[in-house]
Amino acid sequence: MALDGTTKAGLSAENLAEEVSHVSTQDRLSTPFGEFEFFDGVPKPASVQSIFDGLDLVRGITAFLNAVPGASLVAMRRGLRVAGVDSPDKIGFTDPRCTSTPIFLTPNTETTYGVTFLDLKAWGPTVIEVPPQSLCVVDDFWFRYVADMGIAGPDHGEGGAYLFLPPGYEGERPDGYFTFESPTFTNFVVIRALAGVSAIKQSRIYRLSDADAAPQNTFVNIGEQAFNTVHSNDFSFFEEIAQLVAEEPTAALDPERAGNLASLGIAHARPFAPDERLRGILDDAARIGAAMARATLYAARDPQSFRWDGSSWKNGFVGGSYEFLNDGARNLDARTLFHYAATVITPAMAHAQVGAGSAYLYTAEDADGALLDGAATYSLRIPADPPAKNFWSVDVYDTQTRSLLQSAPFPAVSSLTGELQLEADGSCVLWFAPVAPEGKESNWIPTLAGKSWWPLLRLYGPLEPWFDMSWQMPEIVHEQD
Missing domain, CATH: 2.60.120.600 (Domain of unknown function DUF1214, C-terminal domain)
Incomplete structure (x- = not known):
């Protein structure tokens, strides 16, 4: 009891020393990035660069794993352009079905697909008319779901006209369309019609401004063409992502992923020009990130990945959420697994x-x-x-x-x-x-x-x-x- 009648409180000297130990860093720290040295918690000059190199590597690996969906579509668009699908009015299709010639993430050889990309920056509001009894999807450039069309969409398989608006659009929204606004200018379109090639060729894509006299579409058979639509697993991966970030509005990406990329020099309205040091680190980061993605895919550790107890057979879509959400948390491994192996995201696949x-x-x-x-x-x-x-x-x-x-x-x-x-x-x-x-x-x-x-x-x-x-x-x- 103190002289003024109050009670003394607090830790003993021994307990206080223990608490301080928990918030301190030792003078020598061995890490996967090398040995770091400190003077009473302050990094010594000889260790500072190694610490920052380690930080850049960690952020590079994180960026790879979290940006695989976007890089996948940048590579998809590039590959389709090589194949001749270089405008929204050109639709690539597989007649009669896809062969093993294209480098294309897990296509099937049983059904016919049509694919193209919308360019809402160049075209503005764009209309897609889908055939009856079709299964069609539009995903944004970060590979997030925008809309189902056809059987899983609001036309319920009867066929219909869909209007896609660019981000921040404030113009006219005419009646007669199923209307969606995308957070990105570029959007991936997949058209699958149960009646095959003839039905896919009933699809129409045109500018809203051309609705009264829409020009004919061009259909390009890509089933046997040689082209690559798969993203890089080396430094080029970050160039793919830099291209995406440069083209799209800042609001198109969540602040956490945007911040991760910005810390590596990838930001909207800023040229991506890493020096030799960072370039080498990012090449390592992509290769390590790809190794981790491959482990997540081929040797999954999440119990939800396995279809049956004791079986090696795995689910490609883990968790049942097309947004990879579980109790408000993003299942990051599930997102990487899916997008490292596959394309097209829609609630219809998850349920x-x-x-x-x-x-x-x-x-x-x-x-x-x-x-x-x-x-x-x-x-x-x-x-x-x-x-x-x-x-x-x-x-x-x-x-x-x-x-x-x-x-x-x-x-x-x-x-x-x-x-x-x-x-x-x-x-x-x-x-x-x-x-x-x-x-x-x-x-x-x-x-x-x-x-x-x-x-x-x-x-x-x-x-x-x-x-x-x-x-x-x-x-x-x-x-x-």
């Missing part, structure tokens, strides 16, 4: 319904947990009665490019394949090898010696056994020689 939409499964290992070797022979039994209202398919992809494995024009097998051999119990055994096992040619997907590969199962119109998990996929079996 498949019985008999509608599609479901996906993939793996990158066999029943023993070994990586898949293109020189070996494997089998996979598709159990009887696959829960697909329409059809199922298995496509095989290159583990480097995440594109169709260039072992054949169509490295895939589906239930639409007429000559598929079925077992007595109704199951179907698929074979993967450089050379078809004798008598198994109709059920064989060729692989390439010296390369790995990974399969993706698609169920079109998934049925109840998919949702209640009563139908399960067995593991891939390495057939011993």
Whole structure:
């Protein structure tokens, strides 16, 4: 008790010293970036540059992992321009379906797609007319969902006219359209029509100002063209992102990601000109970030990634949210996983319904947990009665490019394949090898010696056994020689 009657409070000298230790940095700190030295908490001059190099590397890796969606669409636009789809009135399509020639993230070989990009800066308000019974999506340039058109959109598959407005648009909004305003000027358009090529060619894209006399569209067959739409995994990645940031309004990106990029010299209305030091760090950051993205994809650690307990089969869309949100938090690994492997984002992919939409499964290992070797022979039994209202398919992809494995024009097998051999119990055994096992040619997907590969199962119109998990996929079996 003090003389004035108050009670003394606070920590003992011993406890206070312990508290100070928790807020202090030791004089010598060993880190993955080297050894840092301090004088009573102040970095010594010889350590300052190493510390900042480490900070730039961390921010570069973070930028890579968080900006993969945007870089993916920059690369997509660049590749489509090479293929001749260089204006919104030109629509690329795959006739009759995509082959393994283009470098393109996980396309399927079963359905026909149409793709193009809107340029709302050059064109202003733009109209898209979609055909009946179509499944069409518009995503912004950061690969965020803008609108569904067709069956999942407000026209409910009857066909309709959609009006897309540029960011900050304050002009006329005429009646007669389903109207959406995008946060970016550039937007990715995907058109899938159930009736195939002829239906896709009913699509129309034109300026709103040309609505009374809209010119014809040009359709470019890209199914067998050689071009690359996959983003870089080296320093060039940051040049792709710098291009995106320079073209779009500052409000197009959230402050956290924008701040991360700005710390690396990537900001709107500022030339991206890193010095030799930063350029080297960013090259390392992209390569390390790509390694982390590949681990997230092929060796997922999130329990939600796995379809069944004890199985290697994984969900490509983790968490059931097209925004990758869970209790208000962004699942960053899920976002990177999806966009590192795939394209197109829509709520319809995250919430498949019985008999509608599609479901996906993939793996990158066999029943023993070994990586898949293109020189070996494997089998996979598709159990009887696959829960697909329409059809199922298995496509095989290159583990480097995440594109169709260039072992054949169509490295895939589906239930639409007429000559598929079925077992007595109704199951179907698929074979993967450089050379078809004798008598198994109709059920064989060729692989390439010296390369790995990974399969993706698609169920079109998934049925109840998919949702209640009563139908399960067995593991891939390495057939011993």
